[in-house]
Amino acid sequence: MHIPDGYLDMPIAVLFYLLSAAVVGYSVYRVRGTLDEKKIPLVGMVAAGIFAAQMLNWPIPGGTSAHLVGGAIAAILLGPYLGCLAMTSVLVIQCLLFGDGGITALGANVWNMAVVNVFVAHYLYVFLRDKGLHLASFVSGWLGITAAAIFAGIEVGLSSSFKYSIGVTVPTMGIWHGLLGLLEGVITAAVILYIAKNRPDILNEEVSGE
Amino acid sequence: MNIQEVFCSRKALTVILVLIALSPLFAYAAEAVNYSEPLENTAEEVGAEEHPVYSGVLPDYTVPGLDPYVGTLIAGLVGTFITLFLAYALSWFMAAKKGK
Numbered sequence: 001m002h003i004p005d006g007y008l009d010m011p012i013a014v015l016f017y018l019l020s021a022a023v024v025g026y027s028v029y030r031v032r033g034t035l036d037e038k039k040i041p042l043v044g045m046v047a048a049g050i051f052a053a054q055m056l057n058w059p060i061p062g063g064t065s066a067h068l069v070g071g072a073i074a075a076i077l078l079g080p081y082l083g084c085l086a087m088t089s090v091l092v093i094q095c096l097l098f099g100d101g102g103i104t105a106l107g108a109n110v111w112n113m114a115v116v117n118v119f120v121a122h123y124l125y126v127f128l129r130d131k132g133l134h135l136a137s138f139v140s141g142w143l144g145i146t147a148a149a150i151f152a153g154i155e156v157g158l159s160s161s162f163k164y165s166i167g168v169t170v171p172t173m174g175i176w177h178g179l180l181g182l183l184e185g186v187i188t189a190a191v192i193l194y195i196a197k198n199r200p201d202i203l204n205e206e207v208s209g210e
Numbered sequence: 211m212n213i214q215e216v217f218c219s220r221k222a223l224t225v226i227l228v229l230i231a232l233s234p235l236f237a238y239a240a241e242a243v244n245y246s247e248p249l250e251n252t253a254e255e256v257g258a259e260e261h262p263v264y265s266g267v268l269p270d271y272t273v274p275g276l277d278p279y280v281g282t283l284i285a286g287l288v289g290t291f292i293t294l295f296l297a298y299a300l301s302w303f304m305a306a307k308k309g310k
Contacts, residue, residue, distance in 0.1 A: 006261030035305040045218045047297035052229040052290045059239035089297045099266030161258040176248035
């Protein structure tokens, strides 16, 4: 899902840098001053855990694989604004230190995985929470990443290197990540249910900025 | 500060260390099944190519000159703790202002 250099046309890359900067900036504005100091270790651990989990590429035979993205886990545990900032930290480190995701595509990658994934996951979770934690966290993990993939499809599909084939890129990305996203949903639900059972204090705290 | 306060819980830290320890194994398995993501497959379908502008300090989670699996393990440790530090610093900066 990390878009490398060379896939995006410059105007698209710039547009998504600007959009991401606006949401990340707004998230800092929303969180700043409202963040309980006791939550600092949680933010660090969620970001670190997502970084480590993203390194594990699931070995799915058949030529199409993926790894966890974790936007829903960040959204549910930290709330949308702090979740967005945690995901942004992960993506910036991946890009600058490991060349994972192109430096010209960082804006688009932040938009897909730290903004779209996190906020879609958050709203789905809030919407479905009354129907049960299993369902809410599963759907939030599954459709959050699918939405991110659709955006990646839009961005590359509007670029010349992909021959403006948005009619191919969006369905391909959406369908594949919609399927692989079921695994993301299962892992998200497992993590959230485990935390709900063992550390309910983390989930029951008021989500910052909500 | 004790370990409990810094890392949330001993268990969370253990889980993260286990994930890092597993990374060379997953790297091996991914290679064995010809790991490629939908985005790469889509690019191939329409003939799009990567044009790397910048490859990072530890390109593709390896340490130049080291065995790739050892490199992955080191990259995982370094990356995880830098991410931890960055997220910590960022949230400390955001909590400190009006909070007290």
